[in-house]
Amino acid sequence: MNDKKLTTRAADFSAWYNETVLRAELADYSPVRGCMVIRPNGYGIWERMQRALDDMFKATGHRNAYFPLFIPESFLHKEAQHVEGFAPEAAVVTHGGGKLLEEPLVVRPTSETIIYSMFAKWVQSYRDLPILINQWANVVRWEMRTRLFLRTLEFLWQEGHTAHVTHDEAEAETRMILGLYRTFMEEGMAMPVITGLKSESEKFAGALRTYSCEAMMQDNKALQAGTSHNLGQNFAKAFDLKFQSESGSMEYAWNTSWGVSTRMVGGLVMTHGDDNGLRIPPKLAPTEVVIVPIWKSEDERARLLEAAGQVKQALTTWGGRGDDRLRVHIDAREGMKPGAKYYEWELVGVPLRLELGPRDLANGSCMAARRDTREKASLSLDGLPETVSALLATMQGDMLRAARERREANSIREAISYDRFKEVMEGDGAFVYAGWNGDPAVEAKVKEETKATIRCIPEPEFVTQGAATTCMVTGEPAKHTVIWAKAY
RNA sequence: CGGGGCGUAGCGUAGCCCGGUAUCGCGCCUGCUUUGGGAGCAGGAGGUCGCCGGUUCAAAUCCGGCCGCCCCGACCA
Incomplete structure (x- = not known):
């Protein structure tokens, strides 16, 4: 046994990933379960990611700010879908200074609630909009199973939060950021991504629409590398974020939020690493x-x-x-x-x-x-x-x-039967482009039977074989061409 | 939280069934010789055997309890 050699990707991709991260000294396990220490080799990569992205955010008119780590528990409950999505994985502080707190504080899993509560204080007129804010921060989500960089209880990210006068302006912001992420991932990380719309079941808790960047790892699984949400007026209504319009009426603002995290470091490893270790672009x-x-x-x-x-x-x-x-x-x-x-x-x-x-x-x-x-x-x-x-x-x-x-070598773009699809997902896996009738029940059934999910409804430029006409599962007319894959 | 596995030096391990204070490799320290794809030799340091209790003259080993970690599921950037 030569312990100088890494486990090969072919032998055990998961073991290869862990060994590569640890031996290249990107990160180490911490005394706290599910948390990690990012070591200088890993943090140096993150710093370069930060610098490139921060320049891009600034160039598109955003400014950095910082909001508190602690959020009053009641804030999380103000948006119905949001609390449903995040309450189960919230870390809650109940004591401070040796005393029971009057109201528990949630350690932010994401900052929509506290940020839009502040926006509400700052906005009176349409002239105060848009607000274009970004923050670099840590967040905590109490996950059941963790993996270095890909899923840890605490992780580092940036979260952009904006408020606009109209839906269309918010939508344009959401799409612009999606494109910005794509540019960074392709030109900076040398990691090609597919951009597209998330299905209802996969969208952000509280959003109108979620767009994402999906990358393929070397085990043919998808990694959601970044998301950009059009939040509509859901949070504005929950936090009374209103402004007086040019015509004098009171209107709720339109919000967007978007983020990428240290998960990208894991994506970098699984995109470019080989059996000798890491390859950094x-x-x-x-x-x-x-x-x-x-x-x-x-x-x-x-x-x-x-x-x-x-x-x-x-x-x-x-x-x-x-x-x-x-x-x-x-x-x-x-x-x-x-x-x-x-x-x-x-x-x-x-x-x-x-x-x-x-x-x-x-x-x-x-x-x-x-x-x-x-x-x-x-x-x-x-x-x-x-x-x-x-x-x-x-x-x-x-x-x-x-x-x-x-x-592309591991993508299936030609028509495929559901039986064949099951074989593919049981075997090597792939990005499968196929028709979907738009029914969430079909999505749930496929997930149940194959563990594959709809990664996104890709933007037209990625659908090179032409739109699918029938649903892969039911044979009914297809509503969308979607990408199916197993995901991290 | 359900199913499975594992805790022995910095890391990876042997020993455990069948009790007698712990094996080997890597790494580390010192010296000499080396240096164009993972150096060699010599010497050396490093251990509450996860924790608590029990049995015993004697526990890494047997018994009981607890804790932690990993893998598979439910949950997820």
């Missing part, structure tokens, strides 16, 4: 390039470390990407063979490794190894920053392309 990699100097003698060690320092200097001071400087680390550890370092950095997922030894130095070159393909090539030290930058950009694109090809 360059844009999200805290370290894009690791330099491994190689030496034999003490004399060589001094020379190579100096040369490595110069290479790092050349890379990090290069301004070809503007303010976005290349992120470079030198692995100068002694007493560790180069091969051992290679395996370690591959496990951690650093996109590009530059090996620099006496032979390379003599040639004025270095050996570059791509993490995504594990291909090696000799690169001239002349113009290295340009070469490296271009290579990283190529890798970013290649990783997205490879992930998209994998998804």
